[in-house]
Amino acid sequence: MAIQQAGNCFAGPETDNIQNPRDAADLWHFSGPENHKKHAQAWFESIVNSNFLSSSQPQAAANMLQVTFACRAKNQFNLSIAGRSGQYYWISSDGNNKTDGTIVGQSGKTYYARVKDGIGNSAFAPPFIVPNDIGTPSVVANSTTFCVGSQVTLTANGGGNNFVWSNGQTGKSITVKQSGAYSVRINDGNGCESPTSAAVQITQTEPGPGPALTSSTKVICPGSAATLSAPAGKNYVWSTGETGTSISVKTAGSYTAKEKDPTTGCESLNSSALVLTMGTLPTAPTITTSDKIKDICPGTEVTLAASNGINYRWNTSQDNTATLTVKQGGSYTAQSIDNDGCVSLASNAIVVSYSPKPDKPNIAASGAVAFCDGKNVTLTASQGNSYVWSNQSDSRAITVSESGEFTVYTVNANGCRSDASDKVVVTVHPLPAKPTVVAQGPTAICSGAAVTLASSVTAASYQWSNGASGATIQTTQAGTYSVTVKDAFGCGSASSDPVTVTVNPRPEKPRITVVGSTTFCEDKSVTLQAVSSEAAVVWNTGETGQSLIISKAGSFSVQAKNTFNCLSATSDAVTTSVRPLPAAPTITASGALEFCEGGTVTLTSNNNSLKHTWIGTSDAGNRVTVQQSGNYTAQVTDNIGCTSPVSNVLTVKVNPLPTEPTITKVGTYKLQAGGTGKNFYWKRGTDSLTTDEAVIKATATGTYSVRSELVYTLSSGRTLSCYSAKNSTLNFVLDPLSQDISIYPNPSTNGRVTLETLKGLKNVTVRLFTPTGHPILEKKIGSLDDTQTIEIQDNSGLLILVIDADGFHTSRRIMVNSL
Structure with a gap:
């Protein structure tokens, strides 16, 4: 029989342990022996007369089933029921029901589990919600580097609260004090772990070397201080607790410093120690002098000497010398400096005094201090005790007749001299040099010509004997000429030596006769002859022969020259004209210019209208065929007889053939070719042999022939092969009994x-x-x-x-x- 499910819940023998929640679509069936019927009857009666509890006592509810799970993969878990066997029923919230003992559950889904044993009893598990994937955590570090003795805080980000670090520590945040790569994973408490996070590399910054320190001194003198310095541009902490690039110390001791990084706060190793000691004051020195120190003349040097010390410092700021030379009045002291740089108290003082210097004298001149040679001027000094002039004179006044700079100083009764007076510059202008009359051309001139006379001396003014006043004069008159000059200071020279000018007559005008035609070919000429009673002539071309050969177009004239070198009037001109030559032909070859003996090459001129003259052959046309070596050129002649320049040169080279070869038997089997050939081509009958050697081995009976070859290397780099005109032959019989x-x-x-x-x-x-x-x-x-x-x-x-x-x-x- 079947019982519909009810809202109550009982447990006991032979029942199905019906519990909520129930599947409304499922009918729960009793099964087994008669007891099922009895209980069913009891249930019925309980409904009718409420006698159910007296007939069948309900038992305590059975223990609930427990669903266990284990991680499988991302968002998946293996679900199972521990401690029970029988028929398994899994009902999923997404309707994906299963009957396996172990199923794969999806994150976020709800599963209902029941197990029915072999006699029909069912046990239920509470609803089980599969947890979500906890994801991959990340690591955040407050710093990835840290100083020695410091630490870094690492914080995990991600779902859950159970964090396990790669160094074994747990918790959301940890502190580390060692370099290394740190990662974290999450354990959700259900046995599932997240993937390991990306590692964060933490590095401990090793301390750098200590800075190199310097000290202004290793010994601190009483009352002074030493400056300790580290390299500029960085931050430092000194063993005194002070900071900065340098510090000042006044006591002996050992001092160190560390470099401190302003960003990380990390410090370097300690520097090497600077050990300073305290010094003592040296004994004050004694200074002496052997020179006069009172009422001395200005500029006189006084030498002071210090003793009882090692090094000295004078109150003039001069150091490291035991002597001091002074030129000024004053009180002078010195201090002693020992090897540690400590300075003593001041020495005794030496006072030096100077008497006043006489007044600077003045110089008065009796006249101008610039004058011409032969004059003078008197220079007089102002009143003094005694005088010393720059020219060593000791009188108050001196007479000067030469150029120079003159000064004077006076000496007072104490022997002190004054400053030198201002200098007086005396300039004695030399007289201009006696000029020479320079003729700018011959002084014997031809009638109608002029000669220019010039002074050899450049001056401010000139005076010529004919009354002229320029630097040069031009004259056409015979006579005697001289000149005097004056410079810019008015100083005049002596008169020059005289120059005589002579005027000579000119010859008569000549004429020209022509030998030949004044019109000619460009490569020809005409001869012009001068007709004059004078023996010498000058052509307008500059030539001086009686005859002049002309090979160009132009206008030509001549002048006669007499024994005075005077030229006549110019002759009537003769004009010439030149006919141009035909253009030089260009010759080309119709084939190779280098070939073997017996060959030919045709040379052709590009001019086919004019008569040709070939060099190397007697042909007159514009085309010739040559078969001999040589240099070939051509010229053309026009209808008026003008011949062109020579054409380009074509060089023909004919290479000789090798001599007809000979064949000699030089052994039982060997044949040798002779002659001038370098390569030899053999045949046996009509069959060519594969060799070009002079000696071959005859391997069969037959008629052997050979042709020789000479190979020439051409200028182009190619080769030319020339073969002998004839072949040689030899009948060879191979002994059949020779057995090779x-x-x-x-x-x-x-x-x-x-x-x-x-x-x-x-x-x-x-x-x-x-x-x-x-x-x-x-x-x-x-x-x-x-x-x-x-x-x-x-x-x-x-x-x-x-x-x-x-x-x-x-x-x-x-x-x-x-x-």
């Missing part, structure tokens, strides 16, 4: 035989036996490609020669006469 090897001479008269192979042999062994089989020679030859000579000593007569090689064997009888 020949032994000669046989008989041998000198104990030597030559082995010649037709084909190359490898690993050759040559043995020689007597007719009775006694071995007398054995020779190993690695390779026998051509010929090999064998020397036989101390054996004559008939011998047996045996030759073995790879794939080859033969034996021969030979006759030998040893030497």
Whole structure:
């Protein structure tokens, strides 16, 4: 039978332990023996007469099932029920129901679990909500570096409260005092852990070296202080507690400093210690002098000497000298300075006094101090006791007739001299040099010409003997001329020596005769001849011969010159004109300019209208064919007979052919080609052989022919091959019984035989036996490609020669006469 579910809850034998919440879609069934029926009847009766409790006592509710879970993956957990077996029922809030013993639960979902045993009893678990994923935490550091003795605080950010750090510490925040990489993970208390956070690197800043300290002194003198300094630009903490780049100390002791980083507050190691000591005052020195120190003349030096010390400091600020030289009056003292720099009390004082200096004198001049040579001036000093002039005179007045600077000083009764007077500069102007009349051309001039006369001296003014007053004069008149000059100071020179000017007559006008035509080709000329009674002429070209050869267009005239070098009037002019030459032709080659003997090349001029003249051939056309070496050029002539310049040069080079080669048999199988060739091309019959050597090996009977070749390197870098005009031939018969090897001479008269192979042999062994089989020679030859000579000593007569090689064997009888 079936009972619909009710809102109450009972537990006891043979019941289903019906509990809330229940699935409204499910019917709970009794099953088992008769007891189910009894209880069903009891339930019915309880409804009718309320006698249920007396007939069937309800039992205490069974223990609730417990759902256990374990992390599986991101947002997933394994769900199971501990301590129960039977039929499992899982009901999910998203309708994804399961009947497995262990299921995969999704974060945020609610699961209902029931287990039914084998007799139909069901046990329920309370609803289980799968926790959410706790995520990956992060780490925040209040600093990633710290000083020695300091620490850094690390704080974890993320869901949950259970934080486990990589160094084993727990909690949301930790402090660390060691360098390292720190990370954290979250444990949610249910056995699930988050992924490990990204690591934060924490670094302890190691202290740097201590600063290099300096001290103004290592010894502190009484009443003074020492300045201790560290390098500029940084922050420091001194062992005295003071800060700054430098400090001042007045007591002995050991001083250190540390550099402090203003950003991190980290300090360096201590510097090396500066150890200062206290000094003592040295004894005051004594100063003396052997010089006069009272009423001395100004400028006189007084030397003071200090003693009883090591180094000294004078009240004049002069240091480190035991003597002091003074030139001024005053009181002078000194202090002693010991090796530690400590300064004593002041010494005794020495007072130096100077008498007054006489007044500076004045100089009066009797007249101008600048005058011409031959005059003078008197200089007089103002009143004094005695006088000393710069020219060593000692009188009050001096007479000066030479240029110079003059001063005077006076000396008083105490022997003190005054300052020198202001200088008086006396200038004696020299008289201008006697001039010379310089003729700017010949002084013998031709009629109608003029000559310029000039003074050799440049001056302020001039006076000529003809009354002229310029620096130069021009005259056409015969006569005698002289000049005097004056300078800017009015000083006059002596008169120059006279110069005589002579005027000569001119010759008659000449005329010109022409030899030839005044119109000619550019490369021709015409001759002009001067006709004059004078022996000398001058052409307008500058030439002076009686005849003048003209090769250019122009106007030409001539003047006659007499024995006085006077030129006549210019002759009538002769005008010439020049006909231009045809342009030089350009010649080109229709082929290579370098070829073998027997070849030709055609040379062509680009001018096909004018008559040609070729150099290197007698042809007159604009095209020639040449077959000989040489330099070839061409010229053209126009209809008026003018010939062009020479064309460009084409150089033809004909290379000789090699001589006809010869063929000589130089062994049993070898043929040798002779002649001037460098390469040789062989044939056997009509078949070409693959060699260009002079010597070949004839491997078959036939008619052998050879052609020789010479190879020339051209200027372009290419090569030219020239072949002999004819081939040579030789009939060769190969001995069919030679067995590819020949032994000669046989008989041998000198104990030597030559082995010649037709084909190359490898690993050759040559043995020689007597007719009775006694071995007398054995020779190993690695390779026998051509010929090999064998020397036989101390054996004559008939011998047996045996030759073995790879794939080859033969034996021969030979006759030998040893030497």
